[in-house]
Amino acid sequence: MEIIILPLILSLLAAFTGSKINKTVWGLLSFVSLFAMVYMKQHYGIHNDGVWHNTYDVPWFSNGIHFTLGIDGLTGLMILLTNLLVPIIILSIQTNNQKSLIPLILFMQAALNGVFMAKDGLMFYIFWELALIPIYFICLLYSSKDAFKTTIKFFIYTFIGSLAMLASLIYLYLKTENHSFAYDELLSVQLNYSESIWVGAGFLFAFAVKIPIFPFHSWQANTYTNAPAQGSMLLSGIMLKMGLYGLLRWFMPMAGESIAFFQPIVILLAVIGIIYGAVIAIKQNDLKRLIAFSSLSHVGLIAAGFMTLSAVGIQGGVLQMFVHGINVVALFYIVEIIETHAGSRELSKLGGLAKFNRLFAALYLIVVLGTAAVPLTNGFPGELLLLKSVFDYNTITGVFAGLTIILCAVYMLRMYQFSMLGEGKASLKEIGLMKMIPLLILVALVIFIGVCPQLIIDQISPSIQKIMLEISNSKGVLS
Amino acid sequence: MLNIFQSLEISHYIYLSCVLFCIGLFGVLFRRNAIILLMCIELMLNAVNLLFAAFSEYMGDKDANGQMFVFFIMVVAAAEAAVGLAILVMVYRNTRKTDVSFLDSLKD
Amino acid sequence: MNSIGLILGLPLAGFLINGIFGKNLPKSIVGWLGTFTVLASFVIALGVFNDLRHAAIPSEGLHFKLFTFLNIENFNVDFSFTLDRLSVMMTLIITGIGSLIHLYSIAYMHEDEGFYKFFAYLNFFIFNMLMLVLGANFLMLFFGWEGVGLCSYLLIGFWYKNAEYGKAARKAFIMNRIGDLGLLMGLFLIFHQYQSLDYSIVLPKMADGSTSQAMLTAISMCLFVGAMGKSAQIPLYTWLPDAMAGPTPVSALIHAATMVTAGVYLVVRCEALFYLSPITNNVILWVGLATSLMAALIGLKQNDIKKVLAYSTVSQLGLMFVALGCGAYTAAMFHLATHAFFKALLFLGSGSVIHAMHHEQDIRQMGGLKSKMPITYITFLIGTLAITGFPFLSGFFSKDEILLAAFDHNKIVYVLSVISATITGLYMFRMFFVTFHGTYRNHHHSFDKVHESPWQMSLPLMILAVLSVLGGLLNLPSYLGHNVSMKLSHWLAPILPMAESHAEMSHNTEFMLVGLVVLLFVLVVLYTRNKYVSKNAVPEEDALTPSTGKVLANKFYVDELYDMVFVKPLELLSSLVDNMIDSKLIGGLIAGVSTLLLAISGLNKKIQNGNIEYYLTFMVLALALFLGFNLFF
Amino acid sequence: MGNISNLPIPFLVLSFITILCALYVVTSKNPVHSVLALILTFFSISAHYVLLNAQFLAIVNLMVYAGAIMVLFLFVLMLLNLSKDSEPVKSNLWGVAAAISAGLLLVIITASFQKTGIAIMQGNAPEIGLVKNLGRVLMTEYLVPFELSGILFIAAMVGAVLLGKRDGATVQEIMDLNNDANNA
């Protein structure tokens, strides 16, 4: 509860004080929720035993619909990611004339924390929607062009998705014995095959749009491109993870028997998405668009890994969620710096920036390598596990999914080269050290996770095992 | 007093009323003069009244409900006619027309 | 135990210190720090080597587990290392030659603004290469494998301001990645089959014959794809010549002596696997042979001093793979070692020349340098002789061993290998003579300014020259007496249990074959000397080369082919998918839905036309409809 | 539905007149004729009321409808000078459409009864239709609606006044006013 309330209060404060207080202050203040999280963990004495512990529970909509928050390893990792990235995102704000940006981001933080902690179906939905609102306004208010057209597409698209999820949730809710939205109650619902396909499809659609999985991605590129950098960061860094988190936490256990029906479809689509995104990314000129498609490619792999229903795939996927959050935020951060300091983010207008700031070039390179999953950077362990799981599921899909490591290298290195190397067309103005600090933190994480991924795996492993047990319990899919 | 339903079925009154009602309805659809339209609506109301009266009689047994309803319909019809004519007069004052098909400035 | 940590840790420390603080340190400290960390590793490795010589069980090595990298269900990979006879040999080569090249670089790169970066990268490369050879499981190998690819990328593109270099670097990295994908798939297959990636578990299981032939072939093919990428075999070889964009020490270290031999190392490491997959062996054999011949042919017409050496490297690597394909693993390792000596020497020599010529690399612009650069000249000569198989130099022995193995295996292979070896002589001497003999031909850079290199550069040259001469001692052929010969074979024997059954052939045949090779060598020297020294011929301009030569000069147009077959279609596909499928089809569908909705919405205008009669009629009809339905349902 | 010849003569005659008059109301080109026909219709309906023992209704019908409402209509017709058949003739097509719609409704409603029949019990006739009886019901059972219909009349009255109240604006001004709005 604290980490929802805190950002909310901060958000209101920020809204009322306007731009009087420096963004750095807000950035630092929003770190507070990180500490709040640690405090919460202490306070509720949560052990890493895989159980989704309640931390807060009051009746809300009715006796069956509670305001229930819970925390376990998976949730913990996700809120860690959120509360780690949000301050960085706030610190990445370059100008002071985007007045409502900080309140919106802080509001978003609250909603995101809620999404990850919600243990009640309706609450999950509500936070899910709430998270959509600030990002919608961030994009609408500060998009570079076509703001309305892009955002409305994005909004309607995701909104339809969420409504499908709501329908599934309601269906499950009505099937529970005493009409309850509690996670465990929803899990215990027994559905027949065709029911479970419908329910699963509802969930899947919502998450597929948000993730996005291949044919549902068409909102993504334009939104990322036109949104302000902070919006892109929030969208790709954290909001995508909502979809993946939902896939893992809600779709997979709730889909019932039909998971076997969805498994090949999702994996196929995800693998198509991997290659599709990567192929498109190869020729992009706009850095943000490039990252958008690379993101499509990467999350496709995560989704595919999840759907293999193997421990390796799921844990690798969760790890990769965390990692992708860091990498993509770092990439957008870099693009933001380039855009503000070099005046453009189009590859054709950039080049030769490396000579202006060696440190920046080095950090950029590390992030690029992390994204391209070079060993000892954070991208590698997750990608290894995911590819392995997909490979084990089906060799051919595994090979196709594996193409990502080639294609990713192609477009990421192209991106790096055309922006940083060669004889410069652009120049990079002085970048303050303060601006480098968030990037430094991210890069430190890139290396750290790359070397010791097991630290994170240990955190999530019990929860994942529990979720896998839930999947297998009701459905008998896993042996 | 004589009960008409000794030699008549209630359905005859129902048909009669329906025919009257539909004549009125036809008029509403067919005519364009607002006053005639109003009259046709009155005709429809009267058809209903007749039906109520018939039912009331048919029920028998001290059932005044039908007739009371007719009474209230008449009350309302009078009020409606007053207001309707007032509206008509107002429109006529502004447009010099009572033809409803000319009033189509409000549309999609 | 800790010795492994030190061997690995020192270069890493060097990398970190140089990488983070190098900018603010004086160049001398940076350079010497880089050199000494590697040298120290070398010294430690020597100590380990000594220990291993006396180890009780010869196949065992040292093990060192740092921490658990990943542990999910049964997928358990440790960050662990092993140091056995094979890896110690590789370690010695890497750190030994590495330290020499570090030393060399101090002078070579002295003027460069990225001096500290260069040393950091070099140290990092050494670290990765060590990880590759020291890793105790396939994942560690993969770490190093990708890591050296990365370093190679960084170092090829070291002069980042040149866009062409950047392109070459990217090409190298991506081609390596293609191989890496194969390797990764191989890893998955291995894990799938054996539930582990540890050598100590996997290799014995491979050897015990319980695995199906198909699986073995699949795994070995996957691994070989990895090896192809790293060791620049057909079809993934084109990056290596382009990689010469990097500074010369890099070419010497990475693209000649160490990294490119990783493929050979991999095959030798998985000897059991490859030995048991004859199909793969054949593929390796023929790929290696083709590579060797093709690269040699291309080498004939190259005018860039480094390009010649690069193709020579590809060719020699091909030969190594021929050996591997024949099952002569020791021969391959032997050639790997001697090749490391003389190719490093040659590259460093060429670097010395380039240094003297102020970064002129075209041999047509050189000539007659022997008077100005005696040390370089002599050492280069030794290197040339060694590579071309001058009797009793290192190359002579190692190459002969491969040729013998080939002869033993298949006569056609033998003939082709000999042709390849002969062509090696042709282009090496061509280059050597054109560069050092004849007259000076450069008009931009006066002959007087050409100078001998400083001692930091000469010293490694001399050491390597000595090694090139004496390298043969490692594994002298058996006809030279049992006491001195086959040292390497014996050393590696415990690691290579399967390949031991190598048939001995009669010494007479051996002598005969050796004689043939020597004869060919003499002919080659005479021919080239006649052409380039006596007649003082200069290689033609590219435009003037005759048709066959043109094909060679243009490297068989392979780059163009790849460009046409892979790069262009991929780019085209990318644009196509982006513009057609993504925007038009998928985007269009979405836009179509909203357009459709709007169109339907517009239909409402027809009904809602403001005319009350229509409204009333519709209402009545709707009512009739409802009543009518009520009638029937 | 029994044989039509078995029906009582008064009912048949009255029904015939009613329908005929009603048709004339609808089809007459001259509004004044329509009004007069409508009054006739009301008279015949009143006669029906008498047949149905609803004497009070018969009287009220005559008074309210024929007497008050119709006079009001006539008055308005005269006031607005609409007695000529100013109405443009609608196309036949429209008439057919309207006839079809109305006819369809009629057919369907009647068909509904044909299909399932009408099930109500038949009682005998008391003298409920007399003022005395109705008045009692009105003042006891129907007190509330009776009282509340006062609200209706107040509303109608106020409304009619509001709309009918004249103020200064001339037709031309109104036209201009509206043209502005339409052009914008």
Added chain:
Amino acid sequence: MIGILIVFIGAVLVLFLGLNKPEGGMKTLSSLVLFLAGVLSLLESLSILNFERLSNWAPKNMIDFSKGDLMFVSLLAFVTAAIIAIFPTVEEKGSDRLGLMMLSLTGAFMMIGADHLVMLFLGIEVLSIPLYVLAGSDKHNLRSNEAAIKYFLMGAFSTAIFLLGCAFIYGGSGSLSLSEISLRMSIVGHLSEFPALIKVGVILMSTGLLFKVSAFPFHFWAPDVYEGSPNKVTTFMAVVVKIAGFVAFANYLQAFEALASWYSKWLIILAVCTIIFGNIAAISQKTVKRTLAYSSIAHAGYLLLFLITPMKANMWILFAYSVAYALSTVVLFYFNDKYSTKKEYGFGMFSGLLKNNQSATILMVISLFSIAGIPVTVGFTAKYYLFTSAFEVSPLAVGIALLGSAISIMYYFKAFKPMFESAESNTNEAHASKILFVVYLMVAASIVFGMFPYLFERCF
């Protein structure tokens, strides 16, 4: 009953006191009267006060306000008070418009409390007749005139149909009292035994009510009349008529509960059609008012879904939805009225609003979210309750309703485009003016109710 009395007396007072005074002077009085009626009804419904003695004079057979009905009464009273308070008054003398609106409101109360077909009919008429007048109360505006005559003719026509239905029901069941009918119906038992008269009667009567709540295909009047009427009247129509209509509809259908399986089939089809039609037709609208009109049609569709659920136990859901609908609709119409000009009554009227008036922007955004059903507004809460209860009966219909609310985003959010654009050239002077406290209150209420939805179920 107390509501009717107070409002009626208040209306008469306002009419007489304001006879020669400007309308604005009576604004406060009428708002206060309505507010008082609302408060008293609320207190009565919460069983805090009791007005038994006051209403004892009348027999109970005609009109009977249950606790739930009183909630609706108080809601409508509050809403009307708010409408009167926030919309500007005309400059003419005489307070007839206010009085008529209050009289119309009593009609709404009568509909809500009606337990008898006569009462229902009278309620509808008392509600409608003042509205016919009010729709044309902008006498010199031809559009207003047209609205009045259209509304009147179609209203009267639908009343006739409604009455025919009443007659059939009377014939079929032998009674006019809803509770009596309900009793008789439950005795008859099996569906097929019901006389055709009742079924036809129910259809015809429903047609009349569907017309009032502007459900497809009886919606035709709504866009035109909404557009032509003065803004205040439109708001009143959109909110009060619809809510009262649905409460009456629900009460009246409850009497025919025995037929539920039969009529819910129809209602589902109607609801689905209305939702699809309302939402899709709204997309291409250019003016704000028409868009809101079609949106109100769509909302009628959602509310129709309520009628297929077990209504008696779920009246609080209808109440919740009414609250949500009323709050956001009133606020949106208010802003439409405030910012529309003679020249600009499309969405362009909001252009540059963010720059000129931030609080107005926020209020509008929240209201739009609420009407679109996005959490954490009351709009979402109400939709959630409604859809959940309807889901049990017809998942498919709810699915379409969900889709419809997704489509509705397309037109609700159209307002955002001009709002967030920085418009240098066309600044709307009206943007600068202050927003009334009542509006803040309503928007705050829609958030508060959204956050604590449990209130509805507990208090109803």
